[in-house]
Amino acid sequence: MKKLIKGGTIVTSADTYKADILVESGKIVAIANNLSDADAEVIYATGQYVLPGMIDEHTHVESPFGGTITAPWKTESVAAAVGGTTTIVDFALQTPGESLQAGVNTWKERAHGQSAIDYGFHIGVTDLHSETIREIPTLVEKGIPTLKLFMAYKGDLMIEDSTLYETLEAAKEVGALVMVHAENGSVIDLLQKKCLENGQTEPYYHAVSRPIEVETEATSRAIAIAEIVGAPLFIVHVSGEEPAERIREAKAKGLPIYAETCPHYLFLTTEELKKPNFEGAKYVCSPPLRDSKHHEALWNALQDGTLQAIGSDHCAFNFKGQKELGMGDFTKIPNGGNGIEHRLTLLYTYGVTKGRMTINQMVDLLATTPAKVMGLYPEKGTIAVGADADLVIFNPNERKTISHVTSYQGLDYDMFEGFDITGVVKDVFLRGKQIVKDSKYVGTLGDGNFQMRKPFGLCYKGVATVEKAKAEV
Numbered sequence: 001m002k003k004l005i006k007g008g009t010i011v012t013s014a015d016t017y018k019a020d021i022l023v024e025s026g027k028i029v030a031i032a033n034n035l036s037d038a039d040a041e042v043i044y045a046t047g048q049y050v051l052p053g054m055i056d057e058h059t060h061v062e063s064p065f066g067g068t069i070t071a072p073w074k075t076e077s078v079a080a081a082v083g084g085t086t087t088i089v090d091f092a093l094q095t096p097g098e099s100l101q102a103g104v105n106t107w108k109e110r111a112h113g114q115s116a117i118d119y120g121f122h123i124g125v126t127d128l129h130s131e132t133i134r135e136i137p138t139l140v141e142k143g144i145p146t147l148k149l150f151m152a153y154k155g156d157l158m159i160e161d162s163t164l165y166e167t168l169e170a171a172k173e174v175g176a177l178v179m180v181h182a183e184n185g186s187v188i189d190l191l192q193k194k195c196l197e198n199g200q201t202e203p204y205y206h207a208v209s210r211p212i213e214v215e216t217e218a219t220s221r222a223i224a225i226a227e228i229v230g231a232p233l234f235i236v237h238v239s240g241e242e243p244a245e246r247i248r249e250a251k252a253k254g255l256p257i258y259a260e261t262c263p264h265y266l267f268l269t270t271e272e273l274k275k276p277n278f279e280g281a282k283y284v285c286s287p288p289l290r291d292s293k294h295h296e297a298l299w300n301a302l303q304d305g306t307l308q309a310i311g312s313d314h315c316a317f318n319f320k321g322q323k324e325l326g327m328g329d330f331t332k333i334p335n336g337g338n339g340i341e342h343r344l345t346l347l348y349t350y351g352v353t354k355g356r357m358t359i360n361q362m363v364d365l366l367a368t369t370p371a372k373v374m375g376l377y378p379e380k381g382t383i384a385v386g387a388d389a390d391l392v393i394f395n396p397n398e399r400k401t402i403s404h405v406t407s408y409q410g411l412d413y414d415m416f417e418g419f420d421i422t423g424v425v426k427d428v429f430l431r432g433k434q435i436v437k438d439s440k441y442v443g444t445l446g447d448g449n450f451q452m453r454k455p456f457g458l459c460y461k462g463v464a465t466v467e468k469a470k471a472e473v
C-alpha cells in the first residue's frame with residue numbers, strides 16, 4: 001500500500017526542509033509540499049524530523065568470538081530497527097582452512113529469515129592464500145565489496161603485514177575496500193603475559209595491556225602499507241587522539257584513508273573497567289576505552305572530516321555466562337559491547353543538542369557517508385525520489401533514560417545504562433513497510449533482505465580505482 005508521510009521536517013546530510021513524502025512499492029516516489037493521494041495511508045510527522053534509515057557499517061551479530069557467540073539476529077536486528085537503523089553491514093569471518101565464500105554462506109544462513117532490517121556482509125580474512133585471493137573478484141561480483149583484516153588478536157584472527165599487503169593489492173584491482181582493526185597484536189600479547197605474570201588479572205588490565213601507542217603504531221603501519229600498494233583503506237573503531245592524528249596526516253597527504261569511531265569511545269572512559277565485582281568486564285572492548293581527554297579529540301576529528309562515520313561495533317555478550325568467562329584472567333573476557341540500538345539517540349542527544357555537530361552532520365556520519373563508502377548509495381543513506389523508503393520519524397522533544405530492561409537488544413546489561421536521552425525514534429519504515437510504530441517493533445523477522453553492495457569506487461569519490469571498477473562492471 002502507498003504511504004504518505006505528512007508535515008515532517010526532512011533532514012538529509014545537505015538540507016533541512018519541510019515537505020511530504022509519498023512512498024509506493026518500497027520507494028520514495030515524490031517529495032513536495034501539500035502532497036495528497038486518496039489511496040495512501042497517511043502518517044503524520046508534524047513537529048518531528050524525518051530522517052533516512054541509519055546505516056551501521058560495523059556490527060558482529062551471532063558471531064563466534066572470544067570463545068563464545070554474540071547475541072543473535074532475532075534480537076539484535078530488532079534492536080537496530082527500534083533505534084532507527086535500517087541496514088547493517090555485519091562482519092562474516094573466514095574459518096582458517098576454508099574459503100571466504102564459506103564464511104559468507106554461514107553468515108547468510110544465520111541472517112536469512114531472522115533479520116528485521118536489511119543487511120550486507122564484509123568478509124573477515126583470516127587465512128590468505130592464492131585461492132583465497134582469487135575469490136576476491138567473485139565476492140565483489142556477489143555484492144561483498146569490503147574485506148576486513150585484524151592486526152590484533154594474536155593466535156586467533158591476527159594476520160601478517162604481508163597478508164594486509166596482498167589483500168590490498170587484490171582488492172584494489174576490483175574496486176573493493178579493505179578495512180583494518182589497527183592494534184599491534186604481538187606487543188599486546190607480550191603485555192598481556194606480563195600483566196598475568198604479575199597477578200594483574202582484573203578487567204582494568206585489558207586497557208593496561210593495550211595502550212594507545214599499540215593502536216597508533218598499527219594505524220601508521222596500515223596506512224604505510226596502503227600507501228605502498230596505492231589502495232584505499234578504512235580504519236575501524238578509532239579510539240583516541242593519536243591514531244586520529246595519524247589519519248589526519250595521511251588525509252592531508254591526499255591518501256584515500258577513511259575511518260570511523262564508535263559511540264563508546266565518545267561517551268565512556270577507562271574508569272568503567274575499574275567497576276567492582278568484575279563489572280568492569282562489561283566494558284572490555286578492543287581497542288579499549290580511553291581517558292576522557294580523547295573524547296574531545298574524537299569530536300574534533302568528526303568535525304574536521306578526519307573520521308567519516310560512527311559505527312556501533314555492536315558485539316554483544318551477556319555478563320552472566322559470557323563476560324564471566326574471563327573471571328581470574330582478563331584475556332579470556334570476550335571483547336565487545338553494545339550500541340546497535342542507541343547510536344542515533346546518543347549522537348542526537350550528546351552531539352546535536354550539545355552543539356558538537358549539526359543534525360545534517362549527524363545524518364552524514366550515521367547514514368549518508370556509510371552508505372556511500374559501503375556501496376549502498378543512492379538507494380540507501382538519503383531521502384530522495386527513487387531511493388528506498390527507509391525512513392525514520394524522530395521526535396526531538398521526547399526524553400527517556402537508557403536501561404537494558406526496556407531495550408530490545410537481548411542483553412542482561414547495557415554499556416549506556418542510565419544515560420539520559422533527548423529525542424526518540426517513533427516510527428521506522430523499511431522499504432516502505434512500517435516496522436516500528438510509536439517506538440514499538442511491529443515488523444516480522446525476515447523483513448530484512450541481503451543487499452548486493454556496489455564496489456567502493458563506484459560509490460565514493462577520489463579513489464584511484466574508480467575508473468577500473470567502472471570499466472569492469
Ligand SMILES: NC(=O)NCCC(=O)O
Binds near residue numbers: 060237284286287313
Ligand atoms: N571491538 C571488540 O571489542 N569486539 C568486536 C571485534 C572487533 O571489532 O575487534
Ligand SMILES: [Zn+2]
Binds near residue numbers: 181236237286287
Ligand atoms: Zn576490531
Ligand SMILES: [Zn+2]
Binds near residue numbers: 058059060314315
Ligand atoms: Zn568490531
